[in-house]
Amino acid sequence: MDIKETLSTSLKSLSLNKVRSFLTMLGVVIGVFAVISLVSLVEGVQNYVEEQFEDLGSNLIFVASGNVGYQGGRPGQNLSSSNLKEKHIDLIESEAEDYIEYVTPTIQTLKTVKYKTNNYYSAVIGVSYNADKIFAIYPKEGRFFNRLEQNNSSKVVIIGNVLYSKLFGNENPIKKSVKIDGHSYEVIGFLEKKNPDYDESLIIPYTTLRDDFEGTTIISIVSKARAKVSLDEASERVRLALYKDLNDDEFTVLTQDDILDSIDSILGILTIALAAIAGISLLVGGIGIMNIMLVSVTERTKEIGLRKALGATSRDIKRQFMIEAVLISASGGLVGLFLGWLTTVLIRDLINASVPFWAIPLSLGFSIVVGVVFGTYPAAKASEKDPIEALRYE
Amino acid sequence: MIPVLEAKNLCKNYDIGGVSIKAVCNVNLIINKGDFVAITGKSGSGKSTLMHMLGLLDTPSNGELILNGKNTKGMNEKELAQVRNKEIGFVFQSFNLLQRTTVLENVMLPLIYSTIPNEEHEKIALNVIKQVGLDHRLKNKSNELSGGERQRVAIARALVNSPSLILADEPTGNLDSKTGDEIEKMLVELNKKGITIILVTHDNDLAQITKKQIVLRDGEIVDGY
Ligand SMILES: Nc1ncnc2c1ncn2[C@@H]1O[C@H](COP(=O)(O)OP(=O)(O)OP(=O)(O)O)[C@@H](O)[C@H]1O
Numbered sequence: 112m113d114i115k116e117t118l119s120t121s122l123k124s125l126s127l128n129k130v131r132s133f134l135t136m137l138g139v140v141i142g143v144f145a146v147i148s149l150v151s152l153v154e155g156v157q158n159y160v161e162e163q164f165e166d167l168g169s170n171l172i173f174v175a176s177g178n179v180g181y182q183g184g185r186p187g188q189n190l191s192s193s194n195l196k197e198k199h200i201d202l203i204e205s206e207a208e209d210y211i212e213y214v215t216p217t218i219q220t221l222k223t224v225k226y227k228t229n230n231y232y233s234a235v236i237g238v239s240y241n242a243d244k245i246f247a248i249y250p251k252e253g254r255f256f257n258r259l260e261q262n263n264s265s266k267v268v269i270i271g272n273v274l275y276s277k278l279f280g281n282e283n284p285i286k287k288s289v290k291i292d293g294h295s296y297e298v299i300g301f302l303e304k305k306n307p308d309y310d311e312s313l314i315i316p317y318t319t320l321r322d323d324f325e326g327t328t329i330i331s332i333v334s335k336a337r338a339k340v341s342l343d344e345a346s347e348r349v350r351l352a353l354y355k356d357l358n359d360d361e362f363t364v365l366t367q368d369d370i371l372d373s374i375d376s377i378l379g380i381l382t383i384a385l386a387a388i389a390g391i392s393l394l395v396g397g398i399g400i401m402n403i404m405l406v407s408v409t410e411r412t413k414e415i416g417l418r419k420a421l422g423a424t425s426r427d428i429k430r431q432f433m434i435e436a437v438l439i440s441a442s443g444g445l446v447g448l449f450l451g452w453l454t455t456v457l458i459r460d461l462i463n464a465s466v467p468f469w470a471i472p473l474s475l476g477f478s479i480v481v482g483v484v485f486g487t488y489p490a491a492k493a494s495e496k497d498p499i500e501a502l503r504y505e
Numbered sequence: 506m507i508p509v510l511e512a513k514n515l516c517k518n519y520d521i522g523g524v525s526i527k528a529v530c531n532v533n534l535i536i537n538k539g540d541f542v543a544i545t546g547k548s549g550s551g552k553s554t555l556m557h558m559l560g561l562l563d564t565p566s567n568g569e570l571i572l573n574g575k576n577t578k579g580m581n582e583k584e585l586a587q588v589r590n591k592e593i594g595f596v597f598q599s600f601n602l603l604q605r606t607t608v609l610e611n612v613m614l615p616l617i618y619s620t621i622p623n624e625e626h627e628k629i630a631l632n633v634i635k636q637v638g639l640d641h642r643l644k645n646k647s648n649e650l651s652g653g654e655r656q657r658v659a660i661a662r663a664l665v666n667s668p669s670l671i672l673a674d675e676p677t678g679n680l681d682s683k684t685g686d687e688i689e690k691m692l693v694e695l696n697k698k699g700i701t702i703i704l705v706t707h708d709n710d711l712a713q714i715t716k717k718q719i720v721l722r723d724g725e726i727v728d729g730y
């Protein structure tokens with residue numbers, strides 16, 4: 112009996128019991144679907160994170176208060192007790208001058224911003240006059256604030272794109288004033304639509320934020336390394352500068368790469384964990400195949416006996432049942448793969464999920480292996496049937 | 506001339522709880538080409554057991570079986586399957602067709618286990634289906650046929666590999682007397698064309714249609730040879 116005949120015999124047997132074959136397949140379908148869609152989702156999250164970081168601009172060095180444990184330390188201190196002070200900005204500027212081009216603190220608070228009768232609860236972000244070059248946030252119209260305005264704690268603001276349309280509608284906001292906690296601030300520019308960090312925020316000199324609102328602290332200090340220097344060396348310089356005033360566990364220096372790496376490693380663990388969980392459902396699917404195949408072997412005892420009487424060898428029978436099992440699991444894998452892919456297409460508006468290429472051979476290979484592993488025992492059972500017993504079987 | 510089948514001192518014992526039952530004992534037989542032999546005997550006399558051994562479905566506890574001059578003793582499972590496929594056609598009392606499968610596919614079944622090239626299968630099957638007069642029901646499923654038609658499909662299936670020998674165990678046992686007669690006639694016709702047939706039955710009237718009768722009692726031949 113050649114492979115073509117075995118294949119068509121197996122296919123015929125499966126098609127005689129379409130509903131059962133489909134139900135048997137379901138376990139593998141769900142397993143592969145789960146693997147593919149979960150892994151794609153994580154891929155989507157990863158894409159999202161990377162996009163966000165690209166938007167942030169490159170060559171950035173972040174200093175956070177406390178021991179921000181991206182490698183298992185304790186979480187950063189709460190915002191009201193930051194170890195970072197304005198003098199640390201000066202320290203970085205003076206000590207690491209050859210390596211650092213611009214430095215800005217970030218101070219943040221949430222306030223209701225009013226214009227005429229419109230008001231909107233939004234983030235007010237305090238930065239230095241050169242933050243536009245650090246974060247690549249250039250006004251679409253108007254200008255960023257300058258050094259003088261920073262030194263004078265001037266009441267000027269740059270408004271994010273979404274916040275601007277919420278407050279002003281189609282009106283041009285330049286030179287208009289918005290109110291926060293009773294103080295008036297002049298709008299000197301507004302941003303293009305970029306990312307949620309800035310779109311719904313108001314950007315203001317950090318000195319103004321410090322003077323006008325109680326209890327604000329520096330969350331982080333962000334430095335942009337000079338173009339020609341290595342980021343690692345620059346971040347080392349920043350660290351050395353801060354050692355003049357702070358202990359090792361009072362601050363953390365991170366580069367974008369560090370942060371991306373740690374996020375990647377977390378997502379990597381997540382992928383493995385999700386794939387493992389989904390893999391278990393594949394295993395359960397395999398057990399389902401074995402279960403139903405064992406029932407089917409018993410049911411088809413007479414057929415097996417007949418085939419043997421007519422000249423089938425044990426090997427022919429074994430192959431037939433093996434191929435039935437693999438056909439079920441492989442087609443289950445294909446259907447699951449298709450459904451998983453369909454899901455990523457359908458949620459693409461929400462998150463840029465995509466089926467990673469390696470997941471395709473892996474899940475198909477795994478489902479075939481499931482068919483082989485869980486088909487072996489029923490196939491062996493079938494092939495061992497004695498034709499006489501089998502023909503007697505009622 | 507070499508006999509189609511020769512059985513020498515064929516025995517089959519079953520051990521049940523330490524007690525040995527002799528289902529078939531010391532059977533000697535020679536079947537020549539063109540023979541039509543009936544094996545009769547009461548229920549439990551060992552007819553089916555003997556037929557299973559003659560058809561290489563069961564291995565004898567003792568004795569030898571020579572098919573077309575070839576001793577089948579010591580053949581492995583695969584060789585036995587191949588010999589069964591090529592040399593022996595079975596007709597069973599309960600038809601044993603594949604359910605919900607067409608007449609054509611049922612008849613082609615032995616061919617897929619043969620070495621005959623795939624593209625010839627259908628032609629060969631059509632030919633034997635015509636011989637049993639079912640060429641108008643090719644695409645009907647086995648469960649859409651009457652008992653008599655089913656047995657004719659089984660006969661076509663037994664003929665499809667042009668075997669040296671047809672073994673029929675109670676082929677009319679599940680049929681009413683009228684359709685039973687039709688199957689009888691068909692077997693007689695096939696024998697007239699030169700096909701060697703061994704018919705197992707406990708029905709003495711049916712045994713009369715054959716040329717030779719063997720009577721079994723308690724596994725031994727008491728009359729005939
Ligand atoms: N697998 C088996 N295990 C034990 N004993 C068996 C087995 N198969 C047959 N026998 C015994 O062997 C004897 C012969 O049985 P066999 O089926 O050959 O009889 P038979 O002549 O075909 O009967 P019937 O006309 O009822 O079909 C019986 O006593 C039966 O009980």
Ligand SMILES: [Mg+2]
Nearest residue numbers: 552553554674
């Ligand atoms: Mg019997």
